[in-house]
Amino acid sequence: MNIIIPIITMGIIGFGLALGLAFAYRKFKVEVDPRIEEIAAALPQANCGACGFAGCQALAEALVAGKAQTNACPVGGNEVAARVAAILGVEAAPVIKKVARLHCRGTHEAAPTKGKYLGINTCLAAHLIGGYKLCSYGCLHFGDCVRSCQFDAMRLAEDGLPIIDEEKCTACGKCVEACPRNLLELHPVEENILVFCRSKDRPAVARKVCRNACIACNICVRACPEAIIMEDNLAKIVDWKKIPEEKIPAIEKCPTGAIGRLKKEERKEIKPEQVETEISS
Amino acid sequence: MSLLVIFISAVLINNFVFYYFLGLCPYLGVSRRLGPSLSMGMAVTFVLSLTAVSSWMINHWVLIPNGLDYLQIVSFILVIAALVQLVEMFIRKVSPPLYQAMGIYLPLITTNCIIMGLALLAALRNYNFVETVVFGISAGLGFTLAIVLMAAIREQLDLADVPKPLQGAGIALITAGIIALAFMGFSGIIK
Numbered sequence: 001m002n003i004i005i006p007i008i009t010m011g012i013i014g015f016g017l018a019l020g021l022a023f024a025y026r027k028f029k030v031e032v033d034p035r036i037e038e039i040a041a042a043l044p045q046a047n048c049g050a051c052g053f054a055g056c057q058a059l060a061e062a063l064v065a066g067k068a069q070t071n072a073c074p075v076g077g078n079e080v081a082a083r084v085a086a087i088l089g090v091e092a093a094p095v096i097k098k099v100a101r102l103h104c105r106g107t108h109e110a111a112p113t114k115g116k117y118l119g120i121n122t123c124l125a126a127h128l129i130g131g132y133k134l135c136s137y138g139c140l141h142f143g144d145c146v147r148s149c150q151f152d153a154m155r156l157a158e159d160g161l162p163i164i165d166e167e168k169c170t171a172c173g174k175c176v177e178a179c180p181r182n183l184l185e186l187h188p189v190e191e192n193i194l195v196f197c198r199s200k201d202r203p204a205v206a207r208k209v210c211r212n213a214c215i216a217c218n219i220c221v222r223a224c225p226e227a228i229i230m231e232d233n234l235a236k237i238v239d240w241k242k243i244p245e246e247k248i249p250a251i252e253k254c255p256t257g258a259i260g261r262l263k264k265e266e267r268k269e270i271k272p273e274q275v276e277t278e279i280s281s
Numbered sequence: 282m283s284l285l286v287i288f289i290s291a292v293l294i295n296n297f298v299f300y301y302f303l304g305l306c307p308y309l310g311v312s313r314r315l316g317p318s319l320s321m322g323m324a325v326t327f328v329l330s331l332t333a334v335s336s337w338m339i340n341h342w343v344l345i346p347n348g349l350d351y352l353q354i355v356s357f358i359l360v361i362a363a364l365v366q367l368v369e370m371f372i373r374k375v376s377p378p379l380y381q382a383m384g385i386y387l388p389l390i391t392t393n394c395i396i397m398g399l400a401l402l403a404a405l406r407n408y409n410f411v412e413t414v415v416f417g418i419s420a421g422l423g424f425t426l427a428i429v430l431m432a433a434i435r436e437q438l439d440l441a442d443v444p445k446p447l448q449g450a451g452i453a454l455i456t457a458g459i460i461a462l463a464f465m466g467f468s469g470i471i472k
Binding site: 005006009010013014017018020021024025028029030120125 | 339343344347348349352355356359360363364366367370371373374440442
């Protein structure tokens, strides 16, 4: 007999709660647009946040609400944009493939150090104390960007600068955020000319702290004044589409090589832990 | 007076995290940043208060009259899980912003040992209804205090040079141990 009472009691409690939940489920049901789930499934599920939303689910909600463009996902490219557009029943906007590019050529060799750096081996920590290089704008070589890359598209080269694999780069922008000196920027793949420097130092200083710095000599500006300007001692490409092919040789006369085409060159890779901070000239 | 004693005891002296070592999973998992840890603390406080109320009712109205004290664990789990689910649905419908802030943490803590610990301790000590509710709220506040302290320390630790073998969980547990030691200093307040 003793076993009957507990069974009945627990049965009643369980049944009562189940009823309550079932009732509440009906009463408090939140209607969700079924397209949200479909779009979320079509997105890459990398949850990288490159679209500017909190994740793939959030982007799916924004897409259905009409707050985002079908090409908002830079990781998925045209393919995902087409699928999303199909679900939403709209025309797909074309995706311009972008990649991260480095605006610095201050290698170990080109940009000397102030002295030996003994702090924590991250760019962020080194940047907080003002860096250990004479150039206060250039790359710090610890590879915060390399560590931030979720897509295995970045490696640190032996010369200290990151190598970006443009095939693997999805323009998620994680490295752009990771770099404390803002040396990385997203550019369309077709953009074939770049300023490889972010130094705003006066020409005399820039020349001293890095061999590859922009020294504001204005050669490139004279070569193509309609697309290049000089701002704070630093050349700036205002609109790369306005630079005609035949003017590029004249622009590439840059005495320090701080502006020009991207060159493909083989560089030896190293691990971020192997960074040596005392290689100075 | 006894309510004050319960309050101070649950927040400082017999803190659930540092004294009973309950609720360590969310304590270590969500204590990386100050903001989320505060939300977690609030969610735990909420669920603990709810637990205190429901477990007292089920214990005193159903179990004890029928002489079924030995079913406490099972029935508490049942009632708490169902109730939190219910509240989650309710919040989702009524207040989406609150759901956004707290919703993801609620399912995480319903089955945590801190919840069970509170219900069983309150039953064991024969607290009356008001005492149980105060006990629940102060246990939650104690947890919030613990997790916010921890998050503040861990944010600083991120910038410190921690030896390789101790990075991550190692240093977090050492930190928790040291805070627990410090909290032992409160044990003289109430005789």
